[in-house]
Amino acid sequence: MHGYSQTPAGSLAKTLLLCLCAGALIATCPHARADETAPAVQSEPSPPGFDDWVVAVRADAVREGISSQSLDDAFRGVHFNARVVELSESQPEFDRPIWDYLDSAVSDKRIERGGELLGEERDALGRAAGESAVPQSVVVAIWGIESNYGEITGRFNIIEALATLGFKQYHGTYGREQLLAALKILQAGDIAPAQMTGSWAGAMGQAQFIPTVFLRYARDGNGDGKRDIWGTNADVFASIADYLHAKSWSAGAPCFDEVRLPESFDYMQADAASEKPVSEWANAGIVSAADGGALTSAANPDVEAPSTIALPAGRLGPAFILYPNFKAVLAYNNAFSYGLAVCQLAKRLDHGAPFKTSWPRDQVPLLSRTERIELQTMLGQHKYDVGDPDGVIGQRARRAIRDYQRGIGLVPDGYATVELLTRLRETPAN
Numbered sequence: 001m002h003g004y005s006q007t008p009a010g011s012l013a014k015t016l017l018l019c020l021c022a023g024a025l026i027a028t029c030p031h032a033r034a035d036e037t038a039p040a041v042q043s044e045p046s047p048p049g050f051d052d053w054v055v056a057v058r059a060d061a062v063r064e065g066i067s068s069q070s071l072d073d074a075f076r077g078v079h080f081n082a083r084v085v086e087l088s089e090s091q092p093e094f095d096r097p098i099w100d101y102l103d104s105a106v107s108d109k110r111i112e113r114g115g116e117l118l119g120e121e122r123d124a125l126g127r128a129a130g131e132s133a134v135p136q137s138v139v140v141a142i143w144g145i146e147s148n149y150g151e152i153t154g155r156f157n158i159i160e161a162l163a164t165l166g167f168k169q170y171h172g173t174y175g176r177e178q179l180l181a182a183l184k185i186l187q188a189g190d191i192a193p194a195q196m197t198g199s200w201a202g203a204m205g206q207a208q209f210i211p212t213v214f215l216r217y218a219r220d221g222n223g224d225g226k227r228d229i230w231g232t233n234a235d236v237f238a239s240i241a242d243y244l245h246a247k248s249w250s251a252g253a254p255c256f257d258e259v260r261l262p263e264s265f266d267y268m269q270a271d272a273a274s275e276k277p278v279s280e281w282a283n284a285g286i287v288s289a290a291d292g293g294a295l296t297s298a299a300n301p302d303v304e305a306p307s308t309i310a311l312p313a314g315r316l317g318p319a320f321i322l323y324p325n326f327k328a329v330l331a332y333n334n335a336f337s338y339g340l341a342v343c344q345l346a347k348r349l350d351h352g353a354p355f356k357t358s359w360p361r362d363q364v365p366l367l368s369r370t371e372r373i374e375l376q377t378m379l380g381q382h383k384y385d386v387g388d389p390d391g392v393i394g395q396r397a398r399r400a401i402r403d404y405q406r407g408i409g410l411v412p413d414g415y416a417t418v419e420l421l422t423r424l425r426e427t428p429a430n
Contacts, residue, residue, distance in 0.1 A: 027213045027243055027332045046080035053167045054078070057176065061183050070187045074159050084156065084164040087200045095367045098312050098337050099359035105145050105341035111348045114140050117149060118349060124234035128221060132241035133251035139240050141345035142332060143206060150206040153230070154199035158182050158211070161200050178202045181211035190218070190227045197230070205229035206236045209243075217243040247331040248324065253302060255325040255343035258289040258318055258356055259309070267412045268402055270309045270319070272395050279303040281321060289356040295321065312336055314415025316360040366393070366416040375421045379404055381429035 058071050118125065118140055125136040140149075147153045162182055166175030182202070186193055198204035202211060207229045209218060218227040221238030228235045262285030268274075282295045286309070310320045320340070329339045344355070366372050369391035376389035376397055384400035393401075398414035406412040408423070 026334055027207070027209050027217070050080045050163075050167050054163060057163070057166070057179060061180060064180065064184070066183050066187050070183065074183055074186050074193050075163075076193070078157065078160045078163060080167065081156070081160050081164045081200075084161045084200045085168060088165060088168070091369075093369050095369075097359075097361075097365050097367065098340075099361060101337045102341055102344070102359075105337075106345045106348060110144050110148070110345065113149060114144050114345065114349045121233055121237070124221060124237050127234070128237035128241040131238070132245035132249070134241040134244045134249050135346065135350075137346040137349040138244065138249075138255070138329075138342070139237050140349060141342045142240050142244075142329075143236060144345060145338070145341055146208040147206045150233070150236070153197065153205055153208070154203065155197050156200050157193075158196045158198050158202060158204055159186075159193065161198075162202050162211075165201070175202075178211045181215055185211060185214055191230060195230055206233075207239050207243075209239065213243070214239075217246060243332065244328050247328040249328045250302075250305075250323075250325055253305065253325055254323055255329060255346065256320050256322050256340070257295065259286050259295070259321050260289045260292065261286055261309075261319050267311070267315065267414075268406065270311045270413065271399065271402070272308055272310075273399075275306045275308050277304045278307050278321070278323075281307060281309065286321065289318070290353065310336065311413050311415065312340065313360055313365070314363070314417070315411050315413040316363060318355050318357040318359065363415075364418040366418055366421060371418070371421055372416065375416055375424065376400075378421075378424040378429070382424070382427070 054075060058075070061071055062068065114137075118136060121140075122136075125139060128134070128139055129136045143149055159179065159182060162175050162179035164175070166173075166179050168175070182196065185191065186196065196204065198208070203209065204211065204214065205228075207218075209229060214227070214229070217239060218229055219235065219238035219242045220227050221234030221236070222232060224232075226232070226235070227239065229239050259281075264285065278295050282303070286295065287293060288295060305323055307324075308322050310322055311317065312320075322339075326339050326343060329342050330336075332342075333339075348354070366375060372391040372393055373389045375393075376386040376391070379386050379397075379400045380389065382404065384403055386397050386400045393416045397416075401416060401420070402412035402414045404424075405414075405420075408427075
């Protein structure tokens with residue numbers, strides 16, 4: 001199980017490294033947010049060396065079977081894009097509280113529109129679900145959160161964006177590898193170069209697949225011989241469903257449940273590393289938050305399913321039990337808030353209820369990266385193992401927070417708050 005990041009973890013470099021990690025490709029890279037969709041207008045010549053770099057890449061592409069005509073079409077009008085560089089080097093100082101993200105991602109408007117689309121697209125969704133065993137509601141939820149049901153997909157020329165990243169050699173060989181994959185997509189005829197658009201980091205179309213993931217998982221959902229995740233909804237649905245199926249989606253099983261913890265609960269166990277069968281959590285007194293009933297039911301019959309307990313807003317917020325299908329969603333985007341949003345939106349589309357427990361909106365989470373680095377640094381000074389302070393409150397940092405909390409008599413929920421940092425500031429290191 002991955003660490004419980006509230007947003008795709010910390011620096012962009014780490015996010016992109018996750019995208020290209022061998023054996024663990026993530027379907028999407030940074031999304032096409034509203035402030036990132038407009039490409040820069042090329043007003044200056046490309047920097048020295050860019051054109052030569054493109055010539056070298058074209059030679060590699062020819063050796064991999066890409067035709068000269070496809071390459072001419074792909075690189076026509078392509079320049080070095082300074083806006084891509086700007087966005088690649090930017091690193092937001094502040095994150096959003098998880099409840100703010102969920103308010104937007106699982107809004108009433110998105111739930112309503114998703115319900116309408118379940119009806120309008122039932123035939124194409126039914127085919128995708130039937131072939132993959134992934135519920136239609138889950139496919140629609142990912143579609144909604146990735147691109148707002150196809151409305152926000154990014155307007156960068158993918159070839160230009162990836163050529164810029166590859167030339168600058170940001171994040172290792174990511175740009176070059178993805179560029180060669182994108183050229184193979186064009187060679188196959190799935191999309192025309194002018195229509196191959198997406199985010200500055202290479203996430204494409206309504207499914208927001210990066211090119212290497214497209215080559216592996218994109219599917220033709222309507223039988224026209226093309227895999228068009230830009231303009232053909234049937235292909236979007238089939239591709240999303242196939243990806244989750246490949247990531248071991250378990251048919252008929254839930255993604256998560258909101259739970260109520262007993263007073264005797266050991267909060268040190270609310271950790272991604274503490275994976276146990278559902279039956280063990282049930283025997284420890286954990287029950288459904290919805291009705292106080294058992295964790296297992298007709299909808300979740302597998303008492304031996306490996307699961308973990310998550311407290312994304314600490315002991316005062318909702319508690320969740322995460323089942324294997326939550327991991328499948330995280331394979332799409334490795335951020336806890338993303339996984340929770342997809343699974344909750346799918347549940348609401350299936351007429352499920354909102355969260356039972358309110359978010360602790362009066363608590364002040366540690367949202368500033370500078371302050372998170374300070375927290376990690378001070379925990380390290382107190383001899384707690386946080387690794388290199390990087391501003392990412394992942395599994396290792398949460399464990400250190402729990403150890404510190406337990407050591408000073410607090411509930412060890414691992415939640416990083418301004419109050420906790422203030423307390424550390426007031427406590428001299430040994």
